[in-house]
Amino acid sequence: MEGTVNLQLSAKNVGIFEAFYNSVKPIQLVSCTLDVASPGKIPAGKTEIPFEFPLTPRPNRTLYETYHGVFVNIQYLLRCEMKRNFLAKDLLKVAEFIVEYKASSYEKAVPHPVNFSITPESLHNVKDKGRIPRFLVTGHLDSTMCCVTKPFTGELIVEHCEVPIKSVELQLVRVETCGCAEGYARDATEIQNIQIGEGNVPCGMAIPIYMIFPRLFTCPTLSTSNFKVEFEVNIVVIFQDDHLITENFPVVLTRY
């Protein structure tokens, strides 16, 4: 049995060759080997051999949840090897198993509501202020600290808007940060985009914000000395003329 964290550097931050060769050394979280059967002959037919491991981290390490990202991978594997005599090849079988936090030992999601209001004035990063239509979008998020198994909820109201809206979307972004010799690399990936408003949504109506976290691509927010996995939610309003405005909310995910 072994558990490792694999960190891969993005080609964006370092050179392509470096990214290819200089992948950071894997961090071993747990490793354990034991003989499940003493040498001898296995009788013909089906033989089941029971085994068990203590799942304890190596010294100075903690166990993280299983996670498969682009640049960060946390994986736990069972590797079974059968040594045979010199005439036959050894047999090898690998199986992954999933690790999840226990309910008791980790922090729980505490409701942390946020109100927001988006206006032309609240925008940054605008080149031509004059071309922005008048609009007001208000709303609230029920909590920015959420449990991964519960939906992300809130409400959004388009109070008024000068130009027709094409779409209102929720974008879930994952930010992976890897620390290495040359500093750190930070990479953001969109992992889910959910439309909550289609077409010219009626003004003054509270549109629910509702998103279920995808099970494969999310994990509780992780922050360690070597690497970080964090999440953000963007509320995106796209106008008929394909201009879009975005409001960013960092969120903290927990297992429970």
Added chain:
Amino acid sequence: MSTSKPLSLCEWSCQIYDYPANRQKRQLSWEEVSDHPLKPLVVTVIESRVTRRTLGGSTTSSTGSSTPTPTLESLAAALEGTDPLTHFARQEMDPLSKMAADMWEPVPTDQRKSKDALLDDVIEPWATRKSAILNKFTTSEKLSIVTSFLSGGEKVVVKAQSSVVDKVKNRLEQLDDFEEGSVRQMMDLTQQEYMHRIEQLNQELVQAWNHDQRVKALKIAIQCSKLLVDTSVIQFYPSKFVLITDILDIFGKLVYDRLRTKAEYYIPGSKTPTSLPESFTPDMVPESAKETCRNWFYKIASIRELVPRLYVEMAILKSYSFLTSSEFSQALLRLTRMIRGIGDPLVAVYAHCYLCRVGMAVTTGDREYIKENFYDFVASYNQLFSPSVRAELNRQKVDLSTYLTLYTPALDWILQGVAANAPEKLLVEILTRCKEKCNNSALLLNTIMAAFKPSYIAARALQFIEMVSACDEEGFPQYLLFRTLGLCLALADPPAEHRLQILNDVWRVVSRLTDAGHYVSCAEVWIQFAVRHFSSREVNTFLGDIIRHMTPERAYEHHYPQLQAVVNKVLTHTRDFESLFTMDKFLPLLDLFQKESIKVEVCKSIMDAFTHNNVQQEPTNDPVIINALMFICRVMHDSVNALTVDDEKRQIGNLISGFVKKVDYGRDFEQQLSFYVEARSAFPNLDSVHAQLVQSVNRLSVETRRIVKGHHTRKTAAFVRACAAYCYITIPSITSVQTRLELYLLSGEVALLNQCLGQVDACLKAALSLVPGLPRTIEVDGKQRSSEPYLISYLCHFLSTLLVVPDSPEQGVLYLTRGLLNVLQQYAWEPTSNARCVVYLHVLDMLSAAAQETYLYHIEKVDSNDILYGSDPKFISEINKMCSVLLEEILSHLKYLNTNEQFQKQASLAMDLFARVVIRGDLKEPSMTTLAINLWNLAHRHGHIDPKLSCVEKARTLEYLKKKSMQPGGNLYADLVKKLHMQTS
């Protein structure tokens, strides 16, 4: 044994009976019983060891509860213990009323179920609405589908492959086509093509599912629901919604069924897994199935676009029942809110509609979410008139009122869910909500009127009229509102004091409608209100108004179905026909139907109403009604031509016959007859009407006789002769020979009853002359059968009449009978059948009856041949001569049968003849006795009569003869018996 001896020819002589002497009361011996003979054999066992009774009752016991007879055993067994009569008597209800009771009172297994049933009654099922929507919302515009799952469609990319690069590109594109991911747009589809494509998608989905390609199935479902975002051909949208939600329903069902059957459920106490039962609770679902189910919902939750995500989740909503039982109401409310995110109001309202539909299928009781859905629509009502919608409508060249009608199916469905079994105060609540939010929208008013209980609406009819009149002209058409209101009032009555005002208020607006189509669709509904609540004067005015509106530019030509509905409504609600025809606008209304077939339809429904109207049971003699109906019947009659199908003829014939039967002038017989004459001239083409007329006239004739008690005065005598003449000249115009035969005989009999001897002769002669024309096969119960049995029975009837018909002084003795014999002689019988001889035997019977001194029966005031001839020896010998000829004929037929080796037929015929000889013949003549013995031998010679049967028959015959010989003067029979014994022994 003298078997080889040929049957001698012999002279017949009839035996003369002394009827009065023989006419003593004969009765079978009877005995009193205490039990129903068919009662089930009850075995009562008191002391089981001592008295065990078998069913047959072979042992006796002291219980004596029943006295079973052995012969009944099999019968009782066949009836499974009870005979049908007692069986029914024992049931509390007869099967029919039981069925009816079952239908009206569904026996609720539990409380909840009965409540569901109640609700289901209130809510019109979706399936019935579906087809209505598909029929109503059609388009001739070109449609397009964006999908990746349809193969074989027209490829959009067709270009000349000029360069190598293009070729390669094209090949690559073709390769791409095999991948699922390539999305293609199909353009320029007609509606039919489009529906076909969608059907194809449907099949594709099911196929993919069955091939375990569930991801592909999901993808198809997603793509289908994506089509619902597109409102480019807006008139078609409701139909598109129906088509696509059908697919989604199937998808939802597939998912649900699979989850249910795959879930391994262990019945408590058993170790083998089975699939879940139909009604399961979430705690019965194993964890693995829950996980699979959750997977589905996770997968769907990650669909990027809003509309497909909503629709697909709604489609599999029912599968939430695997997870928790409380999930539904939360999920429904959540989905309701999420629909708010849909900008296009039309797309949104249909999404609401689908949600309500799915929700009704999964939840019971909780209907809060439906109201929520409705209020959401109300809140976003202003979207309907937003500039972007208007721009889109302009682009598609659709006017606002058409656009608004697109909303009705969805809104109706939603509000129907709200209004089902809702209390009245909800109506008030919704009305006020609509008033403040959408300023009395006509669209919503219409839906409200359609959805809520008509009685609620009717109680506020005036208020509604006020609101409807106040609705702005733009938008939802006002006439539809009045129509809907009319439909409500047809189902529930408004307060009596408001009725006139209601009609006046509504009609003030409606009569100003310029579009004939709009006008008539209102009139069609409101006529019912008028007919039900007002006198014929108001209805007449109403009809006049309809005529006034429909006449310009021949508008009626386009609205026949509606006008037909108007007539039907007037008919069903009119109490008396008199008032109907005194309205001077009713017949002019009929004149509006200028298309022949429609006019006939209308006439038919009028006649149908007339003949079947329960109130109208009594006959009529009102000249106005008769004239009008005569006119209507003539219209129907004139529509019959060579191409008319039989069934149509039958219908029309029945209706006219019904009319003829209904007309009754009471004692004014002359008038009655002249009506029949008129009817005959008016309806010359229908057999059934003629037959009915002849029957009616005969009835009239008999009625006349009954009133004068048989003593005809000169006047009545002339009248009944006129009746007979009527019949005589009417019958030939009927085509069916069979009907003619019967009517001639009937008319002859009636004439005889009325002492019109000349007419009797004429009728009977006519009947005889028709006999050769009788077709060889006739239709009985829809099958072709030989007409022989019918002919035999007819001739028997004929003969029994002939007995009392006196000979005409100008003609010879029994000339009608002779005529009959001639006809029989010439009639082309089937060569091997006994039919001719069977009739001959009956003629023998009749002749021997005619030879008696006084006949068995007479017609009052008609002197039959017994009185005319007074048993004159000449007359008797004439009869005997005829009998001899007949005898000869029969004997020769027996011989013929012999040569043809038809022994069985021969034997039975011989036996029959034997019976005639013994009973009718005068056995004092030795030749008769010899003949009898010979026949006896012939009958038993070949033993072709079933031996068992022949034994019984023989024994019975002999026994009968013995009994005869006991009677005074029976020594002849004794002789015969002796001789017969000699022969047989």
